[in-house]
Amino acid sequence: MTDWSKEGLGFVILQQHCRCSAVDAPFCCKTGWRLALCGSRHLTAAEAGYAPVEGEALAVAWCLRKARLFLLGCPNLMLVTDHRPLVKLLGDRALTDIVNPRLFRLKERTLQYRFTVRYLPGKRNYAADFLSRYPTLKASPDGHDEEQVEELAGAMAAATIAALTFNECLTLDEEVVLRASQQDPAYQLLVAKVLAGDWHPHRAQEIECLRHFYSVRDRLSVSRGLVTYTYDQGHVRLVIPDGLRRQVAANLHASHQGLDSMLRRARQTQTVVDVFQLDGCSYLAYADRLTGWLEVAQLPSGATSSKIMNQLRLYFARWGAPEQVSTDGGTNLVSEEMTGFFKRWGVTVRLSSAHYPQSNGRAEAAVKSAKRMLRGNIGTNGSLNSDKVSLALLQYLNTPLRDIDKSPAQLATGRQLRDGVPAISLNYRIDEHWGRTLRERERQMARQHSKMKDHANGCSRSNIAPGSRVLVQNQANKTWDRAGIVVEARGNRQYLVKLDGSGRLSLRTRLHLKPLAQPNPAPPPKPQEPPPEPSPNRPRRRVARPGWLDDYVE
Template sequence: MFSVPRLSLCSTKENENRETVLTCDASMKGLGAVLQQRQDDGTLKPVYFCSRTLNKSEHNYANIEREALAVTWSCSRLEDFIIGKCITIETDHKPLVQLLQTSQLTDLTPRIQRFRLRLMKYSYKIVYVPGKHIVVADYLSRQPIVGLDNSTDELAEETMAYVQEVINNIPTTDENVMNAMNAQAKDDIIKEICKKIETQWERPKTNDPLLPFFHVKDELSVCNGMLMRGSRIVVPSSLRNDMLHRIHMGHLGITKSRLRARCALWWPGMSTDIEQFIKKCPICIQHQNNPNEPLITSELPDRPWQKVCSDLFKLDNKWFLVVSDLYSRYFELCPMSTLTSSEVINKMKSIFGRHGIPEMIYTDNGAQFHSSFTSEFQKFAREYGFSHRTSSPYHHQSNGAAEAAVKIAKVILKKNEDPFLASLVYRNTTIPELGKSPAELMFGRKLRDVLPMISANLKSSDYDDNCFRRRDSCYKENYKRNYDKRHRTRPLRELCEGETVWVTDLQTEGKVVKKINVRSYEIQTNDGQYRRNRKFLNPYLVYSKKVVKPAMQSNSNNYLWLPTQNDIVQHNNTNTQQGDTNISQANPNVQVSCEPTQVNVRRSLSDPNIQVSSHCFQSPVQACFQSPVQASSPTTRSRSCESQDNSNQVRTKSGRVVKPP
């Protein structure tokens, strides 16, 4: 009696060349589907039956959403049979024919949109079939077999197999794996995590050492007694310092070391630990190149010839002295017979006799411009009543205005048979960005040259000083912005007295004696005292090597080396003095480079003016420094020349300080 229906329900072997029909249906209890193929006689024979119950959230779906879920789930469940084939999907819910086929995605509800997106990888055609003709799918949806879907168990088995395969292929030796397993077995936190994984894991309290692991609890698993995060071994606190040394064994950078570690290891805060470990690596510090700092700026002098800069240069085996005005960009050029201080002084006396004595002169740290109190040049400065400031040795950018004048002077000497006439042409040529020539800014009138000019143009004329200052400020701001962008500048932190540094050009270790000016420091080495710019100094990050152990042996924030009060370098408040005086030079024809300004100034924790509680010691950088403080105002572009107080010391050209007899 039931032989015919029984035979009609028996599944047949799947044939990829035959027409495939997928019939889906949904009810208040579950989902059902049957995959059928059309036989040679034109009848449909079942190939696969599937059904499942609805979960708690799916019970709240609207009827149309349950029907769409049935189509989406059945396609995903039978993907091995239908992927790459054009199939026909039968449903007894007529609106789905348009919603899942021709409607615009923007016209669909969010849930139907997601179903539609999941179906995009299949090639299908949806047709409407009355419910009385899809009795098999309807029955499967109304009588789903609870527990028949073993996808969760299968997923767990597949995950464990994958983890085991990863462990077997980790790029390490069995001995290292055994050491990690033994260390995990002795770590109280990891043992507690392994227990939590097997049971329900509730959110820990704020101070609970398990909290950093809770955020990745869905990725944690235990395989053969080893705690893993995905395919990576969870490193206990006792092995982290050793792992940091292994990760940084090749002395690669922070990014590459992180990528190397992420292949096999994990612990909370690993990326931060790697960064701090590399930053305090002595070998990396010695070979580190400091970035360019932002361009330093200063205000324009109040009047012409108030502040000047000077430098010596050599061209075709001849030496020349250049003295340039920082207001007008007007410079004087003098040939030198010798390179003694007396010869430099005589040339300057001749220039000052024509233009007057300036208030301030900026030079480099050459032997002719010794800044000690007893030097010949300082006696000349006291006699004529002007101040003298020098820049750091081997850092010509600090005296950038003089370097710009040297550049123009070399062009004049190389290209012209008559350098005096060429100098006159330069002084009489208008600077486009400023609207005035150096001669007009210096003398208030144009100078007569070889070009025919009416007498009215050679008379003194007033110019708007405020307008000139605005144009000068605008030009300097634009230049600074372009310079910082082009050189990708980044400020370096200020050094403190007593801080240990590596002097890159001397290839030796030293300690900061005092800060002379912004970015200029007095350094004590085994060979003596030297003055160097900040770009030549790489500070060591000194920390206490005492490991702080919490109550449960490990904590995500406590396994780092923490600084002690003796390790942190004392900050000398007397160093908070006026920074390097900035020399303004706005010649648009010359590329300007100068000693970058210190923008990010950090203060030591041991500063007596700073109150710090013990909870602030979260990481080495947070423990050592406070928030950055703005230093200088980038309102104008200029050349920098570091100020230096006169003292009873003799400084050589290399910057070494020698006590006079």
């Protein structure tokens, strides 16, 4: 449903959830059609002078372009307009029959879509009419249509994240999905059906809860109690139980921010930097043009050059200094202090054109993505320390980029990050090229560990028994000025020591203890043995008088 006015363009995309006839669509029933996407923008100076038929055709072409991710390949697309001439013009009229060159170009832009055109009086085209009269986006539609796609996707993501409640676990893994599936009877029926493979010949013969899977039954399998679905090029996804689908769907919406123009002008070792304001607080957006990795930081109390430099040092230490940084030429980014900072780091600065920030489109896209993630989710005083901001940024980094089927996380770290969307463990495996490098790193660390172990065994210290006196090293000045008694020997060569004087217990490693040499105690004196008594049976010796005493006279 589209509409054009002198103020702007508006459109509404509705999806059918009922089985009513297409004759009465989209007003067949109150809950049969639900909102999928909507948008609006102001007219340019040239578009304000369009004739009504040209403006209405422009609204149709712009709507199809903005919602192409929803509409391309849709076999049952119905285009509703409140301008009756478009029914014939966009219906079966050939291009050769259109004389107006502007209408010719607009119809040519719609040829890649398959749709039928229906007329709806303007008095019933409420939503599109309101959006066209009160548009929101003001960028030029020709040069920056892709940035507007980012804003629309970002707005949906921000609104979805803001509506979430975070009372449960933020990250969902296989264990969480498995527990939820075990409590879901319909899911268990699906598991049994896939394992048995006894599908009925016709879809109508299946149980109602299994009919949704009938058309893809050949792509379903069971892995560790969970049903998996294999789609294009062998990619595998989990089939989510009904109880988790709302949370998973909300988490998925959080990642769709800026997919269209994220990698088009990417250059190796080139980054973009921009400072933006949101709700009176200053923030710094830093994005890598090659991988699409986005960093957001709060700059409290103003975005001064010194604060920006402090944050950039952290990014440079984490990701390396880039060769080139693109900025919008703000005074805090081109000051003498910042110029010297970039010069010291060997980084060249590319400035966008004066008063034309669109020339630094990548930075503008990064700022828009950051704003959409932060709006309504930041904490007190603009703090980024909240689960909502972290989850939205994580989903952004895990969303595959356009045309390469790789996310910023995969390009920057070699693997998907664990987030709020459950996935099979296969998706968390390291990329093959990264894996070879990591395996070589593991082997190198194993060799280093072996060398350290051999060195430790060569100069190992003896164990200390409890009760031994030791000297304790003072960690402040590395002197052995304390002494104590080992009270207990613990694991990992740790000892509990009772220090002399204070009696305080201190836990120390063997490296910081030195056993005191205790003097050997003197052996006790041996008792003196009494002299042996003479044997009574031994003959006594006779002592003879010496001869020289014979002449002695008393």
